Amino acid sequence: MSYQIKIPSCIFGGAGSIENVKAVIEKENAKKVIIFTDKGIRSTGLLDLLTDILEENKTEYQVFDDLACEPSYQDVEKVMKEVENTSGDLIIAIGGGSVMDAAKLCCVLKDADYTIKDLLNDPMLAKKQIKTVMIPTTCGTGSEATCNAIVAVPEEQSKKGIVNDSMIPDYVVLDSNMIRKLPKSIVAATGVDALAHVVECFTSKKATPFSDTYAAAGAKLIFHNIREAYNNPDNMEAKSNMMTGAFYGGVAITGSGTTAVHALSYPLGGKYHIAHGVSNAILFAHVMEFNKDACSKRLAILCDAVYPELAGKSEDEKAQYMIDQIADIVKVTNIPTDLKEFGVKPEDLDFLVDAGSKQQRLLVNNMKELSLDDIRNIYLKVLK
Ligand SMILES: NC(=O)c1ccc[n+]([C@@H]2O[C@H](COP(=O)([O-])OP(=O)(O)OC[C@H]3O[C@@H](n4cnc5c(N)ncnc54)[C@H](O)[C@@H]3O)[C@@H](O)[C@H]2O)c1
Ligand SMILES: [Zn+2]
Known part of the structure; x- marks a missing residue:
């Protein structure tokens, strides 16, 4: 290849x-x-x-x-x-x-x-x-x-x-x-967007040794600095690391590609005008949980790069740890994840499933194929 x-x-x-x-x-x-x-x-x-x-x-x-x-x-x-x-x-x-x-x-x-x-x-x-x-x-x-x-x-x-x-x-x-003075809510949303880029690119079907290098380097920077950049706005080292990590995420995108998190988030942005980082944050851990059986090896390799102290854990434990970290970051950065707050109603489910399934440019990168029922189940989780 x-x-x-x-x-x-x-x-x-x-x-x-x-x-x-x-x-x-x-x-x-x-x-x-x-x-x-x-x-x-x-x-x-x-x-x-x-x-x-x-x-x-x-x-x-x-x-x-x-x-x-x-x-x-x-x-x-x-x-x-x-x-x-x-x-x-x-x-x-x-x-x-x-x-x-x-x-x-x-x-x-x-x-x-x-x-x-x-x-x-x-x-x-x-x-x-x-x-x-x-x-x-x-x-x-x-x-x-x-x-x-x-x-x-x-x-x-x-x-x-x-x-x-x-x-x-x-x-x-x-x-x-x-x-330096970027509002905290935007640090959170855009930081989680960057995190989604590196994790999705690393677990994408299109990942290559080139994109892996940038995605892993970006992941190290973002996983270890996003909470600090959010909690302590004056910590310029954390902020500088976030900027570099976000750039690496962009480079990883050009070599690989994002996957189902970004694909399913587009209708949330397009119809309900939910900010890009926020719509990704809402779906991120749920999609990775769905992807886990197909991606556990890749998530475990990423875990080795980001959290080498977990070296003794099993592949499954490392994959789960990465997903738990993602969920925790979304939680502690207070990103609003209740779709009702954005005016999305349970009766919008059919629209979401149809529009989400049309994002084939990115869905084809996802390691695990998504049926219409899979897409419906993911949206149902965030529509709870
Ligand atoms: N081209 C790509 O590869 C790519 C990748 C991911 C996302 N996107 C797109 O990028 C857009 C989202 O961009 P974004 O998340 O950077 O937000 P944004 O550009 O939409 O900005 C959000 C808000 O933040 C404000 N803002 C920006 N910088 C600020 C600062 N330093 N201080 C105070 N306020 C500031 C802006 O005025 C705006 O009101 C979406 O349309 C998304 O689809 C593109
Ligand atoms: Zn993005």
């Missing part, structure tokens, strides 16, 4: 590494920068850190901050209409997965002769038009490392991933200062 992994060509890390944007602009000889962000990030002052650098450097820029959280493809289309009226030779995204995904779509859509709707039907059409710099401000999606952009598709009441190598970011800045 041959395999590959794709990685952004230049990655800066460390507190204050946003300063490297200056060198990127010089290297790319960029005259005008198109900035993607959202109003939430603008209000934190993080955008100013970037624009101060550009002003000092006398580099022209235009900011697009009218971006919805977890955008639909129509939201991206709307912002693209504005972007088409401007010129620019470098895109910088400063924000969470929503902002980065929109920026990645823009980098293949600007001045192109296809639309985002065309890409939803045939992602292979995408070709990079402008280089990108990603500055994540959450510690979760790993979008800064992937070739994926996820959009909501309201007509299908679900979400869809557009995947194309052209969308791989060119530069990444992992500056832990970006998450």
Whole structure:
């Protein structure tokens, strides 16, 4: 079997590494920068850190901050209409997965002769038009490392991933200062999203030695730092480790792929607008429990990497320990897991089963095949 992994060509890390944007602009000889962000990030002052650098450097820029959280493809289309009226030779995204995904779509859509709707039907059409710099401000999606952009598709009441190598970011800045003041609830939700990426990628049918290396390294960082990053917001070492772990999770996605947790969470995001990390957290331990008999060996290997002190335990005990840790992390980070709170009703079960079963792009990666009854039983567990 041959395999590959794709990685952004230049990655800066460390507190204050946003300063490297200056060198990127010089290297790319960029005259005008198109900035993607959202109003939430603008209000934190993080955008100013970037624009101060550009002003000092006398580099022209235009900011697009009218971006919805977890955008639909129509939201991206709307912002693209504005972007088409401007010129620019470098895109910088400063924000969470929503902002980065929109920026990645823009980098293949600007001045192109296809639309985002065309890409939803045939992602292979995408070709990079402008280089990108990603500055994540959450510690979760790993979008800064992937070739994926996820959009909501309201007509299908679900979400869809557009995947194309052209969308791989060119530069990444992992500056832990970006998450210094990240609200605790977002540390929790995005941190569990990153945890889901590494665990799903490691237990995916598509896992390879390359993706395993990143998934295991990410798992070590995230399992050991997520509680601390949540409980002690000033612990910058924990936060920095979370950022690195989330990035590794993104790299693992490009080499492997997420599985049934992400697949079944898409209808929860698409129809009920439950935040991506939260919908994954709701399903995570239940899906891994369902997967356990097929994945116990892989979970035990991951346990050896993350918790070597459990070396003497059996395969089954190690697999169960990993699942228990996942459930505990979701619990202690106070992620809301009651679907009723989000307006999901027992009578929505048929919709969920139908929409979840359509996420074949990810379901085919799951080591254990899911029948419609299996999917129904998993949703029933979280609809209790
Ligand atoms: N492309 C990929 O590979 C990939 C992977 C996983 C998820 N996703 C997508 O990413 C999106 C979710 O992204 P997310 O979880 O990062 O959240 P997000 O980008 O939707 O942001 C959530 C909220 O956090 C705020 N925020 C962000 N950074 C902040 C900061 N430092 N301080 C204060 N507030 C801040 C934002 O303003 C927003 O209100 C979803 O659409 C999901 O499908 C993409
Ligand atoms: Zn995710």
